[in-house]
Amino acid sequence: MSVSIPFKAMKYLLFLVISFTLLFPQNTNSSTITKRGTTAAQFLKIGVDARGTAMGNAFTAMSGDLSSIYWNPAGLAYVNGMQMMFVNSPWLAETNFNFFAFSFNSPRIGVLGFSLTSLSVPDDIVRTVEDPEGTGERFDAGDLALTFSYSKRLTNKFSLGGNLKYIQQKIWHSSANAVAVDIGALFITPFKDIRIGASISNFGKSLKMDGRDMIISVDPDHQNQGNVEFVNALYETDDFPLPLIFRVGIAGELIQSPTSRLSFALDALHPNDNSESVNVGLEFAYAETFFLRGGYATLFRDVTEQGLTLGGGIYYRLGRSNMKFKIDYSYADYGRLGLIQRFTIGLRL
Numbered sequence: 001m002s003v004s005i006p007f008k009a010m011k012y013l014l015f016l017v018i019s020f021t022l023l024f025p026q027n028t029n030s031s032t033i034t035k036r037g038t039t040a041a042q043f044l045k046i047g048v049d050a051r052g053t054a055m056g057n058a059f060t061a062m063s064g065d066l067s068s069i070y071w072n073p074a075g076l077a078y079v080n081g082m083q084m085m086f087v088n089s090p091w092l093a094e095t096n097f098n099f100f101a102f103s104f105n106s107p108r109i110g111v112l113g114f115s116l117t118s119l120s121v122p123d124d125i126v127r128t129v130e131d132p133e134g135t136g137e138r139f140d141a142g143d144l145a146l147t148f149s150y151s152k153r154l155t156n157k158f159s160l161g162g163n164l165k166y167i168q169q170k171i172w173h174s175s176a177n178a179v180a181v182d183i184g185a186l187f188i189t190p191f192k193d194i195r196i197g198a199s200i201s202n203f204g205k206s207l208k209m210d211g212r213d214m215i216i217s218v219d220p221d222h223q224n225q226g227n228v229e230f231v232n233a234l235y236e237t238d239d240f241p242l243p244l245i246f247r248v249g250i251a252g253e254l255i256q257s258p259t260s261r262l263s264f265a266l267d268a269l270h271p272n273d274n275s276e277s278v279n280v281g282l283e284f285a286y287a288e289t290f291f292l293r294g295g296y297a298t299l300f301r302d303v304t305e306q307g308l309t310l311g312g313g314i315y316y317r318l319g320r321s322n323m324k325f326k327i328d329y330s331y332a333d334y335g336r337l338g339l340i341q342r343f344t345i346g347l348r349l
Contacts, residue, residue, distance in 0.1 A: 036303075039273040040176065040207040040240035041167055043119040043143040048099040049087055050344040054311025054330035055281025056295020058265035060249025061197035063159075063186060066101050066346065069115045069149050072199040072247065073161030074184035076111045076151035079103050081322075082349040089342040092334065096120045103149070110152030111161075117145040126172075139172040147182075157188040167207070167242070174211030180204025180242055194252035201247070206239035244272040261285040265295075277301040281309070289315055297332070305335035313344075324348040 049067035052059035059071040066085045068075030087099040096119070103113035121141040125134040144167070151161030163182035168175055184199035214237065217230040248268045255262035267279040281295030291313040298304040311330035318325050328344040 034275045035273045037273070038240070039243040041143065041145075041169055041178075041202070041242055043097075043117065044145060044167070044202050045243050045245065045271075046091070046097060046117075046119070048101075048115075048117065049085065050311055050328035050330035050342040051283075051291075051293065051313060053332055053342055054293035054295065054309050054328070055265055055283055056279045056297045056309045058249065058251075058267040058279035058281035058295055058297075060184075060199055060247040060265075060267045061186065061195040061251035062249075062263075062265055063195060063197075066103055066113070067344075068151075068161075069101055069103070069113050069147060069163065070099075070117075070201075072184035072186060072197045072249070073113075073149050073151050073163050073182055074159045074186035074197060074199070076103060076113055076149055076161050077153045077159035077186070079111055079113075080105055080348070083346065085344060085346045087342060087344045089340065091119065091340065092337050094122060096122075110150060113147075113149035113151070115145075115147040115149070117143075117147070119143040141171040143170075144168045151184075159186045160184070161186075165202075165204075167204070169207060169209075171209075172211075172213055174209050174213040176207035176209045178205045178207050178242060192252060194250065197247075197249045197251070199247045201245045202242040203244060204242055206241045208239045209237045241272065246270040259287050261288070275301050277304070291315070291328070293330070305337050306332065307335065308333045322349070 047053040047057050048070045051065060052067050052071055059067070062071070063075040064078035065075065066079055066083045082104050085101045089097045091097040098118045099115065101113065101115035103111055105111045119142060123138045123140045126137040126139050127134055145165050147163050147165040149161065149163045151159060153159045161184045165180050165182070167178045167180060180202045181204060182199060182201045184197065186195060186197040188195050214235045216233050216235060218233045219229055220231055249265060251263060251265040253261055253263050261284070263283045265281045268276065269279065270276050278299040279295065279297050280299065282293065284292045293311045295309045297306040297309060309330060309332045311328065313326060313328035315324060315326040317323070326346040330342045332340045334340055
């Protein structure tokens with residue numbers, strides 16, 4: 001089997017890693033336009049699982065984990081058997097984050113996956129100028145993403161993957177909907193099996209709010225009498241793009257023995273609504289059963305609340321069956337916004 005395609009992919013991805021590394025010093029220029037706060041669906045930027053977030057969100061070149069649906073769908077090609085994962089995490093400002101994923105590996109077809117991501121906001125009182133204490137109604141808000149994934153190994157060293165996702169943001173009686181795609185590639189180099197990965201996430205149409213909350217009654221000609229006094233009209237809202245993220249990552253093993261493994265990961269990120277940054281992480285595994293992890297997120301970004309991340313996990317077989325169960329935990333420091341803790345429960349059949 002020819003290996004010319006994987007080597008071309010390796011050189012291309014390595015070039016991207018070097019290019020992004022050289023670009024980071026430019027972010028020290030205070031006049032750089034970062035476009036912060038100009039995209040919608042910010043929940044799509046939340047790291048979904050405890051393993052990846054414990055490693056400082058440096059997971060683009062890691063493989064064989066169901067959470068690759070989010071980080072880099074090409075890594076999903078190395079998931080074996082049937083797996084599922086569930087994450088529930090209290091998020092910032094008393095919101096609640098949930099993630100569920102499922103995948104199935106078919107040797108002839110590849111790996112098929114599905115995930116559901118949601119961010120919910122507690123109900124609150126509807127207040128108006130006339131009724132500042134409340135009208136007696138309550139409103140809610142929430143975000144949702146449904147993702148269908150496919151990944152396949154083109155050779156034993158090179159894989160591609162993609163996601164098709166439906167995105168919805170909703171507040172009270174108004175909502176915005178969009179369809180987006182993610183694309184990823186992962187290559188295992190001949191040098192100590194170091195992995196190089198790249199992905200682009202949330203490439204799709206813009207979001208625009210619509211619904212009955214946008215309906216208002218107006219007088220089209222208030223200077224004249226006898227005409228139609230009120231007609232229904234709509235507020236015209238702006239379109240906001242999705243948070244497009246381009247990731248390039250490298251990962252490998254610093255220590256590899258029959259009982260111990262120490263892996264490193266480094267990601268370079270280029271978002272469309274902020275400055276570039278770097279994520280770094282480490283994972284220590286004993287007998288592929290007990291895990292300790294640490295990392296640091298958004299290095300070299302001039303304004304950020306993210307930083308140190310820590311975590312661990314356990315992965316073990318249930319009795320004498322082929323079923324394996326895992327629990328992962330992560331701790332992330334968000335500075336003035338507080339601490340975020342995640343628990344991931346996973347099952348492999």
